[in-house]
Amino acid sequence: MPNDQTFSPVRPSRDNVYTGSPLDRMAERRSDAEFIAASLASPQAIVAPVWRAQNLFRDQRARFYSTAEALSWESDPHRWLFLGLWDGRPVFAVDLGQHETPKSLLAEDDGDFADIRSIGGLLPAGEASVLAYARGLIHWQGRTRFCGVCGNPCVPASAGHVMHCTGCGIDHFPRSDPAVIMLVIRNDSILMGHASRFPEGMYSTLAGFVEPGESLEEAVRREVYEETGVRVGEVAYHSSQPWPFPSSLMLGFYGEGLTEAIEFRDEELTDARWFTRAMCRDPEAHGFRLPGADSIARRLIEDWLAG
Incomplete structure (x- = not known):
């Protein structure tokens, strides 16, 4: 079918989950031992515990503690991370990954550890952002225990x-790998794919990592063509x-689909299809699922449906 509609960008309707951080990260004070010690001792300080990539929740809200409570679980300073100031209150994360049963450290009604992705879309923006930050930073520490240059x-x-x-x-610093994620639009349909790692029946936008020496727009066009054989023309940034699952920055785009035929050119996807607006408004009736609400x-x- 010919592409008889003019491609136009779709503006974001609201902030994405895990954005909108309330923190002043205070990067210039991280190496100030006196400042960090005073922040730990502050009665206003709060601590977010992380256990093996899971955050602590109670009643679908983040569970924070005072530093006095958390120091009774873990006194090793290497397992404490300063995240910043939240309305003037120092915020720390503490890594409890060395404990086999972290629940034994907590009171019975203190909540449960869980993957933030299962609840992130329900959290207030500030909480979701802080917990994702804590999780990502602790994961990076755990993967950087040895030097990539000399091995020590x-x-x-x-x-x-x-x-x-x-x-x-x-000195090794935290890193985020840039990844493009794109919704390819052709007339009144969008291109989505199913990967083997997805839950059964779930279709999502295409995505991939940016390669060295490549612009974001070039990455969008390359990834779509590599995975589906569809050619993309105009590319527009969304948000x-x-x-941090574990260490990516997703850069969202819309792409203009120039061709329609789908040809699997690598093994990234097990299926890909064009979906109409009507199908996406009632995916269950058409036998598929959309990606998670926090993504x-x-x-x-x-935003495409609303536009």
Whole structure:
């Protein structure tokens, strides 16, 4: 079918989940030992515990503690990370990953550890952002225990934001890998795919990591063509979303579909189809599911539907 509609960008209707951080990250004070010690001692300070990539929730809200309570669980300063100030209150994360049963540290009604992605869309924006930040930073620390240059052990520094090599002395910093995620539009339909790692029946926007020496627009066109054989013309930016699962920054785009035929050119997808607005408004009736409500993929679809 010919593409008889003019491609136009769709503006974001609201902020994405995990954005809108309330924190002043105070990067310039992270290496100030006196400031960090005073922040830990502050009666206003709050702590977000993280256990093996899971955050603590009670009644679908984040569960925070005072530093006095949390210090009874973990006194190793290397497991404490300073996140910043939230309305003047110091905020820390503490890594409880060394405990086999962290619930034994907590009171019976203190809540449960869970993957934030199962509840992130229900949390207030500030809470979701802070918990995702804590999870991502602790995951990075755990994956940077040894230097990638000389192989010697690394130790945390700068309140958890640097991993310092004890051998060659190089400092390693947290990183986020840029990934494009795009909703390809052709007439009144969108292109979505199903990967083997997805839940059964779920279709989502296409996505992929940006390669060295590549612009974001080039990455959009390359990824779509590699996965489906569909050619993309105009590309328009929508919004971004931190995705620390484990360490990505999702850069959302809409793309103009120039061709319609689908040809699987790699093994990334097990299926891909064009979906009309009517189908996306009632996916259950048409035998498929949309991506999770906390994802930028879902936001791209919803804003297209609304537009």
